[in-house]
Every structure is written in C-alpha cells, then in structure tokens.
Amino acid sequence: MILYRLLLHLYPRSFRTEYGGEMCRIFSERRRRSSGPLDILVLWLEAPFDVVSNALRVHYDLLRQDVS
C-alpha cells in the first residue's frame, strides 16, 4: 500500500488531495479480492501503467487550463 501511495505522488497535489483516498481504497479492495499470487502480480503490473499514463494526462489537462 505504501508503494501505491508513493506512485500517487506522480499526480498533481490537487488531484491527489481530491481523489487519492478513493484510489487507495480501490487498490486495497482489489488486492483484498485477488484470488491468488498471479492476480496480485497482475494488479501490481497494471497499477504503475494506470497511474503513470493518467497522471501525465492530468498534468497536461492542468497545463492546458493554465495557458487557456
């Protein structure tokens, strides 16, 4: 969980403040419901991709708002 919280620091602070708690709860719920080591591995492989790709887009959205 600590690792996932660290990953969330890739998001802007405002986004992290707004949605970080919910995102952690969802990750925790998915981990709890995982049916075995393979499921957990897939969860951990997907999480960085999901976080990084969307964090970049959120930063881009904020930048676009700032310059418009």
Next chain:
Amino acid sequence: MAGEDPEVEALLPLPEATFHILLALADSDRHGYAIIQDVALRSRGEILLGAGTLYRSIQRMQEQGLIIETRERPAPELDDERRRYYRITDFGDAVARAECRRLARLVRLARARGFAPGTA
C-alpha cells in the same frame, strides 16, 4: 449531427471510459469501486477500469457537468460513509443518449456494408 443540441454534440464522440461511467450511473448513484464493478459486470470482464482512468474521467465529467458528487447516501446497510457517490445529471443523460444514437448510426452503416452481423 443534425438535431443534436450543440452543447451535447460538442462532447461527442465520448471517450469509451466516459460512456461506460455514464451507463453505470444511469440507473443508480454509485461510488467509484461500484462503477468499476458495474462496468466489468456489464462487459463480462472485458473492460476493467483502472482507478487512475476512473478518477481522471470523473474529474473531467464533473467539469463538463455530466455527473455530480451526491451527498445522499444509500440505505445504511449498503453504505460506506468513507466513499464518495456520484450521480448522472440530466445533461449527462442527454449526452449518453446522443452517444448511443451516434453509435447506432455507425452500426447501421457497418451493417449496410456487410461488416457487422444483422440486416441492413
């Protein structure tokens, strides 16, 4: 497309995640994890929204007026007071329906060319 409200049409085509979130909220307020579960269930496991995709979409959808966060809570036995619930707006409903019409037109065109099963 002719006949569509310009404000609605400006948002089309919808990103796939946005459309699925609107469908998930069409019949019930839901929190984030429930939206993910509903999308997975309706797509028979083909679509599993990541938390990042979900909340980036939710943020944008709130800005666009498609959904709102609701303070109303479901029945206590179903409620988790830590969770945040979302509700589709009338505008969100209109946009979802417009996207359905757009997709239906595409399927009709595809069928007319023999690309999809079913009659033209």
